[in-house]
Amino acid sequence: MPADRLDRQLEFIVELDSLKSIHRKTLKICEPSYENDAEHSWHLAAMAVILREHADEPVDLARVLQMVLMHDVVEIDAGDTFAYDDEAAHREKERREELAAKRIFAILPEDQARQMYNLWREFEARETPEARFAAALDRLQPLLHNYLTRGTAWRDHGITAEQVLEHNSHIAEGSTFLWEYVLRIIRDAVRRGYLPES
Amino acid sequence: MPADRLDRQLEFIVELDSLKSIHRKTLKICEPSYENDAEHSWHLAAMAVILREHADEPVDLARVLQMVLMHDVVEIDAGDTFAYDDEAAHREKERREELAAKRIFAILPEDQARQMYNLWREFEARETPEARFAAALDRLQPLLHNYLTRGTAWRDHGITAEQVLEHNSHIAEGSTFLWEYVLRIIRDAVRRGYLPES
Numbered sequence: 001m002p003a004d005r006l007d008r009q010l011e012f013i014v015e016l017d018s019l020k021s022i023h024r025k026t027l028k029i030c031e032p033s034y035e036n037d038a039e040h041s042w043h044l045a046a047m048a049v050i051l052r053e054h055a056d057e058p059v060d061l062a063r064v065l066q067m068v069l070m071h072d073v074v075e076i077d078a079g080d081t082f083a084y085d086d087e088a089a090h091r092e093k094e095r096r097e098e099l100a101a102k103r104i105f106a107i108l109p110e111d112q113a114r115q116m117y118n119l120w121r122e123f124e125a126r127e128t129p130e131a132r133f134a135a136a137l138d139r140l141q142p143l144l145h146n147y148l149t150r151g152t153a154w155r156d157h158g159i160t161a162e163q164v165l166e167h168n169s170h171i172a173e174g175s176t177f178l179w180e181y182v183l184r185i186i187r188d189a190v191r192r193g194y195l196p197e198s
Numbered sequence: 199m200p201a202d203r204l205d206r207q208l209e210f211i212v213e214l215d216s217l218k219s220i221h222r223k224t225l226k227i228c229e230p231s232y233e234n235d236a237e238h239s240w241h242l243a244a245m246a247v248i249l250r251e252h253a254d255e256p257v258d259l260a261r262v263l264q265m266v267l268m269h270d271v272v273e274i275d276a277g278d279t280f281a282y283d284d285e286a287a288h289r290e291k292e293r294r295e296e297l298a299a300k301r302i303f304a305i306l307p308e309d310q311a312r313q314m315y316n317l318w319r320e321f322e323a324r325e326t327p328e329a330r331f332a333a334a335l336d337r338l339q340p341l342l343h344n345y346l347t348r349g350t351a352w353r354d355h356g357i358t359a360e361q362v363l364e365h366n367s368h369i370a371e372g373s374t375f376l377w378e379y380v381l382r383i384i385r386d387a388v389r390r391g392y393l394p395e396s
């Protein structure tokens with residue numbers, strides 16, 4: 001093994017620590033503070049373990065887990081973009097995230113850098129069963145949090161049921177069963193006044 | 199599917215959120231605050247992805263990942279026990295964690311409850327290659343944090359190099375290669391004054 005292989009792996013592992021300081025717009029359920037990317041990624045991974053039977057197509061669990069564990073690494077440089085920002089902000093986000101992926105994964109030994117970069121691109125493209133299921137969980141988790149914290153983050157940002165439906169519709173691409181559940185809780189959120197209809 | 203299967207799975211997923219409020223005695227590297235169990239579990243999982251080639255025996259990545267993602271769930275009820283507490287405290291911890299595992303995993307549908315409980319017991323017993331490697335990472339991660347935060351948590355608790363060596367020695371059961379690295383950083387920590395020898 002080249003002398004610096006472990007050094008590069010550990011440098012990447014230390015770099016990852018920064019995700020613990022990147023805060024999202026989602027409130028935790030257990031206490032009134034915003035969760036960070038590390039907590040969010042862990043929660044997605046645990047959900048993948050428990051909910052994988054609901055994926056529309058069979059998924060390789062190890063691939064889904066690696067994807068959700070690494071999907072937000074680019075936010076170390078690019079920051080968290082609010083899900084309901086406009087299209088221009090999202091195009092700018094894509095540019096920043098591509099640069100971030102290039103820099104951060106390149107810390108790793110070449111073979112692993114390529115593997116992690118490809119995994120991240122696969123997640124973003126949502127063209128494989130694993131990526132579609134991982135992306136569905138990435139939407140379901142904050143939606144559950146927003147519902148269980150009585151829509152506080154939705155109301156703080158003036159979000160409507162119409163926007164939530166549109167933004168989360170690709171849960172349906174990964175799991176029809178979970179999407180049906182989501183439709184029920186969105187209707188309930190409207191009924192409870194957590195979300196205006198439009 | 200029984201009507202309540204998804205309800206039970208989601209109840210468990212919501213219960214897990216509490217790990218985001220259970221603080222450990224390890225400082226984050228990226229900011230001067232203590233990390234919580236969710237952040238720690240995510241970091242272990244990412245380390246498993248990157249470092250698995252260093253396990254002494256081949257490991258099934260999906261099993262290792264599930265183990266590290268779920269290994270601290272019992273702390274929702276049992277709390278974080280300081281690694282350097284005495285033996286009586288550790289026996290009491292085992293009792294509390296067994297009760298916690300029984301309650302928390304039982305939220306899940308029966309098949310998954312059994313599966314997650316068995317995975318947790320497997321992790322604790324360190325008798326399989328996957329459990330030995332997962333346990334090695336569970337020691338290596340805080341050790342790296344303590345070293346990179348200049349031994350602050352070690353000094354705050356009056357820990358010596360002798361204690362660190364003894365406590366972390368089962369890293370050697372999972373990876374001889376990572377254990378050699380650990381011996382080097384412990385020696386360096388002594389040299390830099392982060393740790394007194396005894």
